[in-house]
Amino acid sequence: MLKQTRRKTAKRIGVEKVEKIYGFIFALPAIVFFAVFYFLPIIKTLQISFYRWDFLSPPAFEGLRNYVVLLKSSEFHNSLWKSFYYAFGTTIPIWFIALGLAVLFNRITSTSWLYLVVYYIPVVIPLIVACIVWQIMYHPSYGMLTLITRPLGFVDIPWLTSSRLAMPSIILLSIWKGTPFYMVIYLAGLVSIPKEYTEAAQIDGANKYQVFWHITVPLLKPVILYVIVISIIAALQVFDPFYVMTKGGPGSATRVVTLFVNETAFQYLKVGTAAAASLVFFGLVLCLSLVILKFFRSSWE
Amino acid sequence: MRRLWVLGLFVLALLGVAGLAGAKTEIVYWSHTYDPAVSLTKEMIAEFEKQNPDIQITYDHVPHASFEPKLLTAFAGGTGPDVYWMGDWVMPKWMPSLTAPVDYTIWGVNSYEEFAQLYEPGALDAFTQDGIIYTGGISEYNTFSLYYNPQHFREAGIPLPSATTPLTWEEMAEIAAKLTKFDEKGGRVRSGFETVYGVPIWTVLLLEPQVRQLGGEFIDETGKPQLNHEKVVEAMKWWHKMRVEYKATDPGFQSPDLWADFAQGRVSMTIAGPWAISIIRSYNPEMEIGVTPLPHFQGSERVTTLYAWAWFVNPASQNKKEAWKFVHYLTSDPLRWWERVRYIQPKKGILQKLLEGEPLLATFLEDFKYARYEFRSPNYYEISSILTRAFQQVVMEGIEPQEVLNKAQEEAEKL
Numbered sequence: 001m002l003k004q005t006r007r008k009t010a011k012r013i014g015v016e017k018v019e020k021i022y023g024f025i026f027a028l029p030a031i032v033f034f035a036v037f038y039f040l041p042i043i044k045t046l047q048i049s050f051y052r053w054d055f056l057s058p059p060a061f062e063g064l065r066n067y068v069v070l071l072k073s074s075e076f077h078n079s080l081w082k083s084f085y086y087a088f089g090t091t092i093p094i095w096f097i098a099l100g101l102a103v104l105f106n107r108i109t110s111t112s113w114l115y116l117v118v119y120y121i122p123v124v125i126p127l128i129v130a131c132i133v134w135q136i137m138y139h140p141s142y143g144m145l146t147l148i149t150r151p152l153g154f155v156d157i158p159w160l161t162s163s164r165l166a167m168p169s170i171i172l173l174s175i176w177k178g179t180p181f182y183m184v185i186y187l188a189g190l191v192s193i194p195k196e197y198t199e200a201a202q203i204d205g206a207n208k209y210q211v212f213w214h215i216t217v218p219l220l221k222p223v224i225l226y227v228i229v230i231s232i233i234a235a236l237q238v239f240d241p242f243y244v245m246t247k248g249g250p251g252s253a254t255r256v257v258t259l260f261v262n263e264t265a266f267q268y269l270k271v272g273t274a275a276a277a278s279l280v281f282f283g284l285v286l287c288l289s290l291v292i293l294k295f296f297r298s299s300w301e
Numbered sequence: 302m303r304r305l306w307v308l309g310l311f312v313l314a315l316l317g318v319a320g321l322a323g324a325k326t327e328i329v330y331w332s333h334t335y336d337p338a339v340s341l342t343k344e345m346i347a348e349f350e351k352q353n354p355d356i357q358i359t360y361d362h363v364p365h366a367s368f369e370p371k372l373l374t375a376f377a378g379g380t381g382p383d384v385y386w387m388g389d390w391v392m393p394k395w396m397p398s399l400t401a402p403v404d405y406t407i408w409g410v411n412s413y414e415e416f417a418q419l420y421e422p423g424a425l426d427a428f429t430q431d432g433i434i435y436t437g438g439i440s441e442y443n444t445f446s447l448y449y450n451p452q453h454f455r456e457a458g459i460p461l462p463s464a465t466t467p468l469t470w471e472e473m474a475e476i477a478a479k480l481t482k483f484d485e486k487g488g489r490v491r492s493g494f495e496t497v498y499g500v501p502i503w504t505v506l507l508l509e510p511q512v513r514q515l516g517g518e519f520i521d522e523t524g525k526p527q528l529n530h531e532k533v534v535e536a537m538k539w540w541h542k543m544r545v546e547y548k549a550t551d552p553g554f555q556s557p558d559l560w561a562d563f564a565q566g567r568v569s570m571t572i573a574g575p576w577a578i579s580i581i582r583s584y585n586p587e588m589e590i591g592v593t594p595l596p597h598f599q600g601s602e603r604v605t606t607l608y609a610w611a612w613f614v615n616p617a618s619q620n621k622k623e624a625w626k627f628v629h630y631l632t633s634d635p636l637r638w639w640e641r642v643r644y645i646q647p648k649k650g651i652l653q654k655l656l657e658g659e660p661l662l663a664t665f666l667e668d669f670k671y672a673r674y675e676f677r678s679p680n681y682y683e684i685s686s687i688l689t690r691a692f693q694q695v696v697m698e699g700i701e702p703q704e705v706l707n708k709a710q711e712e713a714e715k716l
Contacts, residue, residue: 054394055373055374055376055377056373056376056394056395056398056399057398072715073715074712075712132557135557136556136557139553139554139556140488140489140551140553140554141488141489141490141554146488150486150488153486155486155487155488156487156488156489156551156553156554158551158553158697159553160553161551161552161553161697161698162553162697162698163694163698246499247499247500248690249499249689249690249693249697250552250693250694250697250698251690251691251693251694251697251698251705252690263686266369266370266373267369267501267682267683267686268680268682268683268686269373269394269682
């Protein structure tokens with residue numbers, strides 16, 4: 001009996017080992033991919049950030065100089081502020097609008113799927129195309145928005161050429177473009193909530209709002225957390241609308257970190273400074289993500 | 302058996318010789334995408350390869366905005382092209398590490414001085430360092446003049462400006478104000494003048510001649526930026542006046558394509574090089590185009606802008622001789638480049654010939670006489686970017702020039 005048990009245990013351990021090896025083999029392509037295309041570039045960027053390098057001559061070690069330069073650079077500070085302004089200006093409305101729309105679409109009828117498909121179109125449109133279309137829509141004299149603004153008495157609104165309006169204008173485009181994507185994620189979360197919970201609450205006398213706040217939202221917390229973290233990270237990485245629509249202007253009104261890094265590396269040929277800026281930004285985004293995760297987890301637990 | 306071995310070796314040797322005989326020298330050539338230029342380049346490559354069966358040209362072109370980063374990253378990775386073209390403003394940084402001295406013997410001359418003689422006086426200055434010339438020839442030689450829509454002038458009862466005598470900036474501003482139109486609600490329907498307001502190189506090309514006309518410079522003799530110099534402020538005040546007082550320009554009014562705005566009558570005047578003629582005509586073949594020299598300030602010296610693109614050979618190329626041979630072919634027919642692409646190659650004696658097919662060119666030739674290359678600085682891009690941010694605040698938001706230029710100078714001093 002004992003022998004049989006030992007044999008079974010040994011067999012189980014052997015199977016587990018084989019499974020682990022298979023698991024590793026299956027994961028290997030992904031591990032190699034991440035190592036080569038994510039991890040190694042980060043290490044290389046870290047290395048470059050300690051050098052003065054202009055692409056044209058061999059890199060020269062200069063310690064922390066690039067970081068000191070950034071510390072003193074008002075343009076870098078400004079770009080950090082613009083990036084976070086854009087990220088929160090875009091994502092906070094998206095969290096609420098996307099959730100609201102997902103709740104609406106969750107009441108599935110035969111036609112709401114059609115609306116869903118139509119509403120999802122902005123996600124499918126390439127960002128560059130969307131930027132050009134919105135740039136034309138924002139034209140102060142013959143843009144589509146003048147159909148709304150002119151009857152209200154507003155003429156020649158400088159959507160993209162005023163420091164005060166340029167960033168909100170790009171934020172508006174980003175909300176339009178990003179909301180449907182996060183709506184679908186919310187919708188997937190909503191669909192997975194068992195109907196029995198909401199039905200039980202309704203039988204106990206809970207109204208629609210009570211069901212939403214006390215049943216739906218708590219069960220949707222992991223999805224909400226995912227949307228918050230992912231949307232902020234994605235918004236902080238945005239480059240195209242700023243490059244296409246304003247080139248960072250007017251002045252530095254829309255000069256986000258991604259533009260700053262691009263210009264510093266490929267126009268000013270200060271690759272080390274650009275690498276240091278990328279890493280500082282990476283560190284800030286990482287810290288922010290951890291703080292958000294910690295905050296939401298502790299408050300929800 | 303031994304015989305078989307010998308036979309085998311003989312066959313292999315024969316194959317090797319045949320392979321060597323058929324091997325071609327590959328020359329990689331990169332440019333940015335400009336459809337008329339790309340099409341002519343492809344034609345010329347086919348002709349060159351026919352004449353030189355031992356050379357094969359591999360041509361690649363990328364959009365203008367990504368051309369420079371592509372070149373730089375390729376050079377950094379040791380995979381730069383053998384031949385490429387580039388603008389003169391990068392020369393202080395790129396010369397000589399990314400540009401090989403020209404092999405003038407291919408052009409049949411015996412010295413750099415003789416090579417320079419092939420071009421208009423001073424044309425190769427931007428590509429010369431310590432007497433050595435680092436280009437095989439200029440692909441595009443440009444100055445800026447003032448384009449106008451004669452129909453708008455006639456409608457407003459304004460006499461057409463001269464093709465050879467410039468307006469003053471003050472006169473031009475007044476005309477621009479008269480040509481600007483607003484609708485009954487005060488919305489702009491036509492701008493008297495628009496130009497490119499957000500591109501650093503353009504900012505220099507627009508502002509620098511004005512500053513020089515007034516006797517100033519963006520950088521002093523030691524290379525230090527002086528962006529809040531009184532002459533820079535004075536020049537910038539003209540743009541401020543155009544925007545705030547005359548309301549003759551509004552960067553927000555432009556569509557993403559300024560040349561289409563001009564060709565379709567939404568803009569009455571603009572500033573550009575001779576290359577713009579073909580672009581404007583492509584939008585509106587029937588349009589009557591007027592060109593007058595770049596304006597100057599009342600009583601000031603006449604100074605216009607000058608910039609050029611040129612062909613270079615990578616100093617790391619293993620086949621420089623063949624590369625220069627190819628550049629020689631590209632520079633061998635300036636008239637064809639003008640007819641097909643509207644690019645001027647300033648070979649000596651060629652400019653007058655170009656005039657025959659394009660009367661509008663007379664004005665540009667006049668402006669070439671007063672043209673000076675942009676300032677030389679290894680920090681060209683940073684200075685021009687700082688200047689552009691200041692320029693945008695003046696023309697887009699009407700902020701006082703002195704205020705923004707003081708901030709710009711503060712920033713430039715940190716370089």
